[in-house]
Amino acid sequence: MALTIGIIGLPQSGKTTLFNALTKADAPIGGYATSTVQANLAVVPVPDPRLQPLADIFKPRKVTPTTVEFVDVAGMGQAASAGKEKREGLSAEFLGHIRNADALAIVLRTFANENVPHIYGSIDPERDLDSLNAELAVTDLATVEKRLERTSRAAKSGDKKYQPEIDLLRRLQETLNELKMASELEFSQQDQAVLGELFLLTMKPRMYVLNVSEDVLGDANELLAKIREGGDVQVESLEGELKGIARIAQRAKAEGAEVVAVSARLEAELAELSEEEAHEYLEALGLPQLGADRVIQVGYRLLNLITFLTAGEDEVRAWTVTKGAKAPEAAGKIHSDIERGFIRAEVTHFDDFMASGSFAAASKKGLQRLEGKEYVIKDGDIAHFRFNVGK
Structure with a gap:
């Protein structure tokens, strides 16, 4: 909204x-x-x-x-x-x-x-x-x-x-x-x-x-x-x-x-x-x-809001969350199922990604992190959420 x-x-x-x-x-x-x-x-x-x-x-x-x-x-x-x-x-x-x-x-x-x-x-x-x-x-x-x-x-x-x-x-x-x-x-x-x-x-x-x-x-x-x-x-x-x-x-x-x-x-x-x-x-x-x-x-x-990003071949998109929001809450902005079945977030900050040129290069430099449910989303984070909503 x-x-x-x-x-x-x-x-x-x-x-x-x-x-x-x-x-x-x-x-x-x-x-x-x-x-x-x-x-x-x-x-x-x-x-x-x-x-x-x-x-x-x-x-x-x-x-x-x-x-x-x-x-x-x-x-x-x-x-x-x-x-x-x-x-x-x-x-x-x-x-x-x-x-x-x-x-x-x-x-x-x-x-x-x-x-x-x-x-x-x-x-x-x-x-x-x-x-x-x-x-x-x-x-x-x-x-x-x-x-x-x-x-x-x-x-x-x-x-x-x-x-x-x-x-x-x-x-x-x-x-x-x-x-x-x-x-x-x-x-x-x-x-x-x-x-x-x-x-x-x-x-x-x-x-x-x-x-x-x-x-x-x-x-x-x-x-x-x-x-x-x-x-x-x-x-x-x-x-x-x-x-x-x-x-x-x-x-x-x-x-x-x-x-x-x-x-x-x-x-x-x-x-x-x-x-x-x-x-x-x-x-x-x-x-x-x-x-x-x-x-x-x-x-x-x-209103204490920040923006995180998702990026891929299908879509590059900005999302708004309240400052202090944890990873599952941010995932829920994309879809409630992702929040419900949240496993982890792969996070690369925009500045680190641009300096590296790709997710693979950022990962090799140790600039891509795997974060759990307690991770607090930062402004400019590029996030990819792993989830499972199976029984």
């Missing part, structure tokens, strides 16, 4: 432009109301520079990258402008598009453009984030209160098994009612079963995608890297757009969230070029790679 990232943001934040750049889906651009149930969906391949060299060697019938699904939903922002008593959160239809997302990409606008007016009349990414968080909290509050009502009715039977759930729901209710994130709370192992059924938006891993002006893109990426690495940044000494970028970056670091800066407008222009032309243009700008690729990579890092 593809990794799914839900893209949310205020109207006119550039999120659909970003979606188009990520997916080349050519979705229509324009603000539309939160009540709209429309969503743009697209599944795109995850860039992996290891696939082509393997394909050049094996000349397989097909090459299959792993994929990520992006879901772009209507603009949000109604909660910040409504009185507390009028806040209703997102509609059920709207919620349905993103409740199953593995992570949220929250697009925050830092660029100014008189031709693209901001719905609040000024540029302030921190304010915009607070607005979006408020709407997510109000939506989750409605979910929690509905579940609390149902569980409280069941508890009237006198069965004490419902009390731990009621206690959890009341803690969530109190936090969300203050427009705080459910992720700020600490939970027991017992709580996880209930949380897994609630699909709370304020519990989802999140990345902040800063939609910046093209002329500050290079400086923005350097600034984000410095803050991420713990460098000393005097935010108040920064001016204009960079100050807002730094504040979001510091907030993301405190929350354990990820942050990436892109210029959605530039990405849209690059999406019209060939891959070679796009990379030449990026090099001329002093940028290492497409923002779309960086968003995907950040998503993988956020």
Whole structure:
């Protein structure tokens, strides 16, 4: 199953432009109301520079990258402008598009453009984030209160098994009612079963995608890297757009969230070029790679995912697993029978394989290993699984 990232943001934040750049889906651009149930969906391949060299060697019938699904939903922002008593959160239809997302990409606008007016009349990414968080909290509050009502009715039977759930729901209710994130709370192992059924938006891993002006893109990426690495940044000494970028970056670091800066407008222009032309243009700008690729990579890092490979004459393929997965679990990504009947894995790391030129040469150098059930798969491992599902 593809990794799914839900893209949310205020109207006119550039999120659909970003979606188009990520997916080349050519979705229509324009603000539309939160009540709209429309969503743009697209599944795109995850860039992996290891696939082509393997394909050049094996000349397989097909090459299959792993994929990520992006879901772009209507603009949000109604909660910040409504009185507390009028806040209703997102509609059920709207919620349905993103409740199953593995992570949220929250697009925050830092660029100014008189031709693209901001719905609040000024540029302030921190304010915009607070607005979006408020709407997510109000939506989750409605979910929690509905579940609390149902569980409280069941508890009237006198069965004490419902009390731990009621206690959890009341803690969530109190936090969300203050427009705080459910992720700020600490939970027991017992709580996880209930949380897994609630699909709370304020519990989802999140990345902040800063939609910046093209002329500050290079400086923005350097600034984000410095803050991420713990460098000393005097935010108040920064001016204009960079100050807002730094504040979001510091907030993301405190929350354990990820942050990436892109210029959605530039990405849209690059999406019209060939891959070679796009990379030449990026090099001329002093940028290492497409923002779309960086968003995907950040998503993988956020969700603690890695990629292992299989390679042969039939197919060269990338597979996604959670970091720390053992060999049988990775085998199960290919087929449940392989996990069930797992015997061992023949593992050669991509770098060792390329340095050797073949599996036989890697084996002769001692670079191909036989690993058992306790082996932890590494990013870039090329694995061949031996299994037996006989009686």
